[in-house]
Amino acid sequence: MSLPEGYTLRRCTKADYAGVTSVLKVLTTVGDVSKDQFDQLLDHWDSVRIGQVPMYNNSVIVDTNGEVVATGNVLIEKKVIHQCGLVGHIEDIAVRQDQQGKKLGLILIQYLYKLAKEYGCYKVILDCDESNVGFYEKCGLKRAGVEMKIIF
Template identity: 45%
Template sequence: MTIDTYQFDDLKLLSPEVQKLLPDQYQLRSLGSNDFARGHLDVLSVLTQTGTHTYHDWLDQFQYMQSHADTYFSIVIEDQALDRVVAVGTLFVERKFVHDNGRVGHIEDIAVANDQQGQRLGLRVIQALQYIGRQQGCYKIILDCATKNIPFYEKCGFQQKESQMVMYTSSK
């Protein structure tokens, strides 16, 4: 493995309160360039299909997001004893013309490894992303979720509002 670089380096964006709530061997941090080998996609596959990434495919996407570090904030919780990613999530910051050129945070891709569920790691990821959203000046933070997950997100402080619409295209 090469030396890790991180998707964003601003440690002020990581909540010290969330870190304190994690088990001792767990670390909250930005997505790292070596997280492909640490199982980043394995954790995401709990949520949805991830495709057939090679390391280079994954690294291209990582580097794109890293070069847009004011827009993408991907975080992981790593079990340092196992050198393994166990929970993930991303906050995407959209810049708007409304609300005086305001910012909206979109929470995406929250996933916890199957063998780590029940330890409140999903809650910790959400709390950490909410913290980043506040640090980035977002006037609201939104997410889409499956109906079965609504009670979980309500416990995280979200409320149901309006409806989501989707149209899938044949493009990648």
């Protein structure tokens, strides 16, 4: 599976502020995030490491016009169990409405798997709505456990 011609997949940068905050609206409420807040977040994401491994790996797919059309993150967590193993948590996957159905979501997820594997994760997990189970099954994931939450 490859990206459409001229599209690129890379780590998110500060220049992606408008694109990322816009594309994420297909997922949930983004709020009124200022450019300063976004820049501070990127500084944080870029600074937190587990040894050489970046903990935050927010990634974007950019179209031929340089516009962000998809975004998603794999967070790397270091645990005690599994011999202080690393687990990847896939978070905040969003494909711009007019770009859905072109396999961009699948390509993005496969890229995040690749990063997690390269960083030494022994597994990747995520939570999603029932309506997205079919998508994640197409990405090779299997149902496991139950998501629970408490909202503050």
